Amino acid sequence: MRTNHLRSAMSAFLSAVDFDIRSAMKETFTRFEAKTALAIREVRDEGRQDRQRLETEIQLAEERGEVARQETENRMNENLERVRLATIQSIEQTAQKLKDRIRALDDDMMNKILGVAVAKAEIRQTKEFNEKMKVHEEANDASFAEVRAAAAAFKAEVEANEAKQTEEFNRKMEEHEAANEATFTEIREAAAAFKEEVEANESKQTDEFNQKMEEHEAANEATFTELREAAAAFKEEVAEGEKKQTEEMTQRIEEEAEKSSNAIAATNWELNNWRTESQVAQQKMEENFQDKMQNLEQKTSEELEKVREEGKEQKDETEKLIKDLDGVMAEQLKELKTELKNDFDLHREYTDNTRKTMEYETDEKIKAATVSLQEEMAHNKEENETQLGTLREDMNTLKEEVAAGSEEQGKTLQAKISQQAEKIAELADKAGKLTGELEFLKASRSLNSNIFSQLEQNKGEAGEVNEANASRLAAVEEKLKAVDEMFVSTVEKFEALAQQKVDDKGEEQDAKVAQLREDVDALRAEVDEKQKGQEGALQSKIQDQETQHAEMIAELRSDLNRVEEQYKTATGELSKTAEESRKAEAGLLEQLKELRERLSQQEGQLRDLAKANENAETRYVPKEALGAFETRLGDQEAQNIDQTQQIQMQRDIIEKAINAIQQRMNEKKSKGGDSGGSSSSASLGDVKERLDDLLLMSEWRGLAERGFDFEDRDNSGEISKGELSKTMEKLQAVGRSGIIADLFPGEDARSVDTKSVQEVIASFSKDGDASLSKGEFVLFATEYIRKTVMKIATRLAGAGKDLQPAVDGLIAAKKKLQG
Missing domain, CATH: 1.20.120 (Four Helix Bundle (Hemerythrin (Met), subunit A))
Structure with a gap:
């Protein structure tokens, strides 16, 4: 009877305890579920905020990458501009060398013309000698x-x-x-x-x-x-x-x-x-x-x-030398233009291909990383959904078990709740880390486009991302600690309640609590290991990205070095070509020097023969031989004039090509420079360059030839000394106020400089005969205009006056002659 009473009392006590436990468990689970839902909402809100912040950072990084890419393109354009300017300078130097060679050919033809004049003088002396011999x-x-x-x-x-x-x-x-x-x-x-x-x-x-x-x-x-x-x-x-x-x-x-x-x-x-x-x-x-x-x-x-x-x-030999020289000049100019064009095209094509390859590789890598990350996120999302489904099933099962009620099931439920809380925290941590990785890869895309100048900035941004990830991990750890603390407090309450109500089951409860603590420690260790693994994976990914960046930078640097080597090679080839041109020019000058020495020796021999004839007065030249010699000399003079005209035509062609190249270079310079107009001052070099351009034109030669034809009224084919000054007056006064006077407004440049005329005549006539043929007159007029213009320009430059009007006048005169 007493036993039954105790049993009923114990049963009532256990029922009361079980009811209290169930009520406490239900209340605890309700509070835990509410706190868990609140924590999940907070984690989601923070994840959403982090995503927005990372998207903003990605946008800023992309903008910085675009700016860096623009700067890189600007630097590449500057390098290309420097290469183009160096090429243009080389072309200008080659053009100047061609002009110098043309002037050397002019000097050589001048010497030939002087030789013809000397031969004419000898013919006249021979005629006089024959007349004397006839009288004798x-x-x-x-x-x-x-x-x-x-x-x-x-x-x-x-x-x-x-x-x-x-x-x-x-x-x-x-x-x-x-x-x-x-x-x-x-x-x-x-x-x-x-x-x-x-x-x-x-x-x-x-x-x-x-x-x-x-x-x-x-x-x-x-x-x-x-x-x-x-x-x-x-x-x-x-x-x-x-x-x-x-x-x-x-x-x-x-x-x-x-x-x-x-x-x-x-x-x-x-x-x-x-x-x-x-x-x-x-x-x-x-x-x-x-x-x-x-x-x-x-x-x-x-x-x-x-x-x-x-x-x-x-x-x-002279004709062959001139032909060889013309051929060499034409071939060198053609080869130089072809090489420069090929080098420029290759360099531009190589640069475009390199830039496209880099952009394509970067885009492919970013696309691959994005696809991989999206696949991983989809997989993780599926796993998260699966785990959440499992968690819901477990929660339902737990609810059913709680409804069934048992002390052991309550403890198991507490353990499962702790496990599910750990899993939820783990999933939230993983979602945050995956979001960070996605944002990091998006930032890496913009950083890859700024490889040349933004390496340090990339490292800094990677450090910022690492710090952000570390801060996110710290926040997750804090939340885990809060969950742990809440769980610990719940466990402690449960332990206190169990200790108060179940004294006889204390050892079993202590064992279960210890097991529960071990499970919690295991869960903590597992969470720590996963966290460390994720951190290691993240660090390895960061290192892989940095390694890829370093490799791409090394490739770009090697490409840049290769381009520089190609540019140096091209520059060396240009220097070699220029050196070969100088050597060829030196050889030609030596040959011309030898020819001049031989001509001087022959002239000396002819003078010695003439002197011996004058002393002996016994030299007799048959009329037939003299006539044949005069005929051949006239033919040679005609051939020299034709050759001079051919050289002039070739020189005009070369000059037109050089002018076209210079015009294109000036257009490029005007496009690349300020559009404010031309300079307000000019130098003697500018005047000389424009004057040479004008006097090398075929239209100028035609103008001088028409002046010769107009003054040669007796159709003798020559102009005497007395006619030269008058001809220069008319030639100098062409146009409204004179071809020279137009260049120097406000200056007395209309009158003919008789001293310059006499000096030029003296250079053309060694024996005092001032009569000139048509070809000689063209050279005479050209030399007189050049000498007079440079003389006035030098005087004005010495007085500090501006020479820009002279340059503008020469440009206008050239356009006027071109029609």
């Missing part, structure tokens, strides 16, 4: 005719008048000696080269003649003396004697007459012999003179032929 030959012919006439008259008089032979002989001999002396004097004057031989022959013949004359005179004197003595003796004998003496005297007279006849015959024979010897000697002298003249003519013809051949060879 006529004088010689007249002298020889006089000598022959005198000899014939002397012979006739000797044959006709033997009685008067002595007196006639002396008189004729004096005339003959005078004629011979005059003839020999003329021969000595005409043939200085044979002077010694002629003088020797003349001296020898004179000595022989004097000796014979002395012998003849002595014989005649002796004969006359004997005759006079015989006549005196005859008179004495006639006076003393008579017939005997007369007969003896007659006999003696006859004997003396016979002796005289014999002496006269001997004298005549000697005179005939001397006359024959004189004629033979004279004939030999004439033959020797003719032979020597023929030898001299042949030697002169051979020398002229050699000079012509050397001139032809020099002309061929």
Whole structure:
């Protein structure tokens, strides 16, 4: 009975305790569920706020990335602009070298023209020499005719008048000696080269003649003396004697007459012999003179032929040299343009491909990371939904178990509630971390576009993201701690209640509580391990991103170095090309120098020959050879003028190409620079450059040629010295106020500078002849305009005056000539 009472009392107590426990558990679970729902809402709100904040940060990072990308593109454009400017500078230097070569060709053609002028002077001297030789030959012919006439008259008089032979002989001999002396004097004057031989022959013949004359005179004197003595003796004998003496005297007279006849015959024979010897000697002298003249003519013809051949060879070499030079210049210019264009296209294509490749790779990586993150988030979302479904099922099961009621089920329910709370916290932590990873990857996309200049900023942003993640982890840990504290407080309350109401089950309850604490510790450890794993994964992802960034930066740097190496290589090739051009130019200059030296040597030889001809006055050039030489010289001059015109045409073509290149460069400069207009001042270099551009135009050459045709009224093909100043006045006064006066407003630049005209004439005429052909006149007018304009510009620059009006005037004149 008592036992039943105790049993009923215990049953009532247990029922009361069970009711209290169930009520407390229900109340605790209700409060826990409400707090859990509140915590979940808070976590979701914070996650939503974090997402909004991260989206804002992503937008800012994308804006910063866009700014950095723009800065990178600007720097790349600046690098391209520097490369383009360097290329333009190289082209300008090449154009200047081409202009220098063209000027060198002009100087060479000027020297050729001067050589033609010298050849003309030599032709004129040769003509004068031939005229003198013709007069001298006529004088010689007249002298020889006089000598022959005198000899014939002397012979006739000797044959006709033997009685008067002595007196006639002396008189004729004096005339003959005078004629011979005059003839020999003329021969000595005409043939200085044979002077010694002629003088020797003349001296020898004179000595022989004097000796014979002395012998003849002595014989005649002796004969006359004997005759006079015989006549005196005859008179004495006639006076003393008579017939005997007369007969003896007659006999003696006859004997003396016979002796005289014999002496006269001997004298005549000697005179005939001397006359024959004189004629033979004279004939030999004439033959020797003719032979020597023929030898001299042949030697002169051979020398002229050699000079012509050397001139032809020099002309061929010069033409070949000019053609080779033109070909080399054209090929070098073409190759240089092609190389520059190819290098610029390759560099631009390489830069575009590199930028597109980088953007494509970055976009692909970001897309892949985004897809991976989205897949991971979808998977995590599915897992979260699955876990939430499981959690709901467990909660329903727990509710059912609570409704069924049992002490052990209550404890198990508390444990499951703790586990579910841990899982909820874990899921919230994972959702926050995944959201952070997504935001980090979005930020990485904008950071990848700013690789060159934003590496440090990327690291800083990565640090900020890490700090944000750390702060989020700290917040989650704090919430977990709050849940833990709430759970601990609940457990402590449950333990206190169980200790108060179930003393006999204290050990079992303590064991269960210890087990529950172990489970809680295990859950905490699992949560810590997962948190550490997630932090490690996040750190590894950050390190992977940084590694990728470093690799991409290294690739970009290697690409940049490769581009720089290509640019250096291109610059080296340009320098090499320029060096080869300089070497070729130096070689051409050396060849031109050798040609000029050879021309100088030939001119010296020609001057020596002319000097020898003037001294000897025996050089004779046949009219046919002289005419052929003049014809060939005229042909050579025409060829030189044609060659000059061809060079001018080639130079115009090159100049037009250079002007087109410079115009394109100026347009690019004007596009890249300020649009405020041109500079308000100019230098002497600008004036010289614009002036050279004007004077190298074919239209300018046509203007000068029309001026020449207008002034050449007699159609002689030449303009004399007196016509040059007047022509310069008209050429200088072309237009409203004059081509030079327009360049320098307010200055006295209309009158012709006669001093400059004389200086330019002196440079074209070495022998004082100021007549110029059409080609020479074009060069003369060009040089005069250049000299006068630069002279006035130098004076104005020295006075500190602005030269911009002159530059503008030259540009306007060029446009006017171009039509």
